[in-house]
Amino acid sequence: MPEADLQTTYERAELIRNATQELNLIFQQIPLGIVTVSIGAAVFPEHGITGTDVIQKADKVLYRAKAEGRNRVIKAD
Helix, strand or coil: CCCHHHHHHHHHHHHHHHHCCCCCEEEEEECCCCCCCEECCCCCCCCCHHHHHHHHHHHHHHHHHCCCCCCCCCEEE
């Protein structure tokens, strides 16, 4: 999301997380039940000066989200 600040990125990620829970996914005619996602949010240049830096920071907080119970969005510090 070019030029989005951290709060906007976080809010969009929450929309995605909430919408994912509403999906009615079926695989080989079997309902999968509720699907959840965890998301780590980071932005340029606050969390890195290269794309790789920002992705690594987002990945770090993604794993924190999973460790804290999954199905959540966490913003990078």
